[in-house]
Structures are given as structure tokens and as C-alpha cells.
Amino acid sequence: MILSIESSCDDSSLALTKINTCELLFHKKISQELAHSSYGGVVPELAARLHATALPKILEEISKYLKEIKAIAVTNEPGLSMSLLEGIMMAKALAIALNVPILPINHLKGHIYSLFIEQEERLPLGILLVSGGHTQILDAKNYDDIKILASTLDDSFGESFDKTAKMLCLGYPGGSIIEEYAKLGQKRFHFTIPMQKSKNIAFSYSGLKNQVRVAIQKLGKDISQQNMYDIAASFQDAAISHILKQCEKIFNQNTFKKFAIVGGASANQILRKKMEVLCERFGTKLYLPALKFCSDNAAMIGRAGIEAYRLKRFVSPHEIKINPKTSSN
Ligand code: KG4
Ligand code: ZN
Numbered sequence: 001m002i003l004s005i006e007s008s009c010d011d012s013s014l015a016l017t018k019i020n021t022c023e024l025l026f027h028k029k030i031s032q033e034l035a036h037s038s039y040g041g042v043v044p045e046l047a048a049r050l051h052a053t054a055l056p057k058i059l060e061e062i063s064k065y066l067k068e069i070k071a072i073a074v075t076n077e078p079g080l081s082m083s084l085l086e087g088i089m090m091a092k093a094l095a096i097a098l099n100v101p102i103l104p105i106n107h108l109k110g111h112i113y114s115l116f117i118e119q120e121e122r123l124p125l126g127i128l129l130v131s132g133g134h135t136q137i138l139d140a141k142n143y144d145d146i147k148i149l150a151s152t153l154d155d156s157f158g159e160s161f162d163k164t165a166k167m168l169c170l171g172y173p174g175g176s177i178i179e180e181y182a183k184l185g186q187k188r189f190h191f192t193i194p195m196q197k198s199k200n201i202a203f204s205y206s207g208l209k210n211q212v213r214v215a216i217q218k219l220g221k222d223i224s225q226q227n228m229y230d231i232a233a234s235f236q237d238a239a240i241s242h243i244l245k246q247c248e249k250i251f252n253q254n255t256f257k258k259f260a261i262v263g264g265a266s267a268n269q270i271l272r273k274k275m276e277v278l279c280e281r282f283g284t285k286l287y288l289p290a291l292k293f294c295s296d297n298a299a300m301i302g303r304a305g306i307e308a309y310r311l312k313r314f315v316s317p318h319e320i321k322i323n324p325k326t327s328s329n
Helices: 033-037 044-061 063-068 081-098 107-116 157-167 174-183 206-219 225-253 269-281 298-310
Strands: 002-006 011-017 024-031 071-077 102-106 125-130 135-142 145-151 258-262 285-287
Touching: 002 081, 002 298, 011 044, 011 298, 024 044, 024 298, 033 044, 044 063, 044 081, 063 081, 071 081, 071 107, 071 298, 081 102, 102 107, 102 298, 107 125, 107 135, 107 258, 107 298, 125 225, 135 225, 145 225, 157 174, 157 206, 157 225, 174 225, 174 269, 206 225, 225 269, 258 269, 269 285
Parallel strands: 002 071, 071 102, 125 258, 258 285
Antiparallel strands: 002 011, 011 024, 125 135, 135 145
């Protein structure tokens, strides 16, 4: 089996996956959301300290399986360097102690393989990747051939939810909070959809964030609960409409038989439903990861690790490199 480690941001997670069958034998994650909530975003130093205690805590639960581990898959890019380092140090120590190789895994590739947990790989796929750090449309042909067709010029989709929640003093992470608030609101604020007139296929969220900031400032300190719900509903609608418009442009240029949404923000129910409708219009089949595997987790790193194992992408403990900023493979 493969032991996989994910610690690129604020989730400490370990998983055990069977190499031959892809069966997920163990998966656990300790989320740090509460610890970072009052700061309105992830504090890297705090994240690293929490990984340092959470990762060994989870490892203790699977200590009886250590002898059966054939390789260690660990996220080495992209992410917060201090957070990545915690998982990598654990991988190095275990690789030396157990005399097994390491499989360095790109976190974004991990999100793609979240679609194939306990399943066979189903590439090629067109993919919308929406996370806290990335917003991309990808053409994923196989493990090694993943092309970026479009990406964000500034903030990411998930980040724009986080920033809207922060401006409304609702804590972190903002995605699920804003989605819940939006359910209670009306689209009363007319935020313009980014890049409507542009022919380029790309994403941009900083202008929308600014529109939200101005609306909140205008309402001042006495902003009512209903106004907060309405801002959430109006913002979410504009943010998702922007995604759909860019996907529509891509669909007009490329024929995808199969398309998928991955990444933490792929949990958004409105995004899922609207993409389903768009895909149907273009005769494209839409694939979605299980809700529990949308946000960061080690099960997806283990599933990508199986592919890396089959391709013999082994490195020794002194060879593994951390690339905090790498955005693709
Ligand atoms: O993939 P992920 O867990 O971590 C990164 O790799 O960044 O994605 C986290 C991001 C956060 O920005 C979070 O606010 C966003 O995904 N997110 C959502 C939802 N759930 C999580 N965004 C919109 N709607 C949601 N329901
Ligand atoms: Zn992620």
C-alpha cells in the first residue's frame, strides 16, 4: 500500500491506499479552519505548528500498518512552504526508517485524481480547477500531459469567497459560509460580471472584490443581516456567472466529451448545478468528486501516488524538492 501525506495549506491529512485495487484503506484529516478563522485567512507559521502536532497524531493511528507500506506519496508543490515542509519532513523520516521510496505529488494533480478515488483513472478530461489558490481550465490528457487553457489574472474563485466573507466579518474559510448566506439573500446588488467584453479566456476576481468592498462601505457600520445575505447572493451569482461565461467560451473552441470540476470550491452546489446545465447544452458529460474529497485531503494524493508508482516516479529522501509557487506540473 501507499501512505500519502497532504499538508500544503491548512489541512493535515494521511491516507493508506492499496496499490493494485486503489482501495482506500484509511483516510483521516484534521482541519485547522477554526484556528485560522479569527485571522480571516491562513497564518503560515500557525499552520506549520499545527501540522507538526496533527500529522504524528494521525500516524499513530496507523502505526500497525507501517511495515506494509511500499512508497510514500507526499505533496511537494504548490502550497505554503512552511506547511509543505512539515509533510515532507515526515515523508523523509518514514522513507529512511522503512527503506521505501518517496513519490512527490503536485497538489493540483492531486485534486484532479480526487475524481478517481477508489476508481480507475478516466482521462482525458477537460477540467475546471477551483481552489483557494487556483482557478484554471485544464486539458488533462494523462498524468504527464496536463495543459493550462485558462487561468486567473489575479485572485482565485475560492479566494474571492474568502475575501468577501472577511469583509463581512464572517470568518474563514468563506466558501461554505457565503454559500449558506446566499441561500437567504436576493440578488439585489448589481455587481458586474468580470471580463464580459473581453475576447480572452481568463478569470479575474479583484474587480468583483472591489465592487463588494464599495457596497459594504456604502452600507456602513449598521449593515443589516438581510443586506449581508443579499451581498452574498449577488456576489456568488456574479462569481459563478463569470466562471460559466469563460467555460462557455472554451466549450465553443474545444470539444470535450468529458468535463470535471475539482478543488475545494467544487463543493459549491450552485456551481455544480449550473455547470451541469452548461455541459448538457454542449453534450458533455460532467464528473464531480465526492463532496468529502473536494477540499484538501490525502486520499487524492494517494490516488495520484498510485499513478506515480506505476510510472516509477520514485525519489530518495535527499532528492525531493519543495516548489511552493509551482502552479502546474
Ligand atoms: O482546494 P482547497 O481545499 O484548498 C486549496 O488548495 O486552496 O480549496 C479551498 C478553497 C477556499 O478558498 C474555500 O473558501 C473554497 O475553496 N470553498 C468554496 C466552497 N467550499 C470551499 N468556495 C465556494 N463555495 C463553496 N461551497
Ligand atoms: Zn487544494
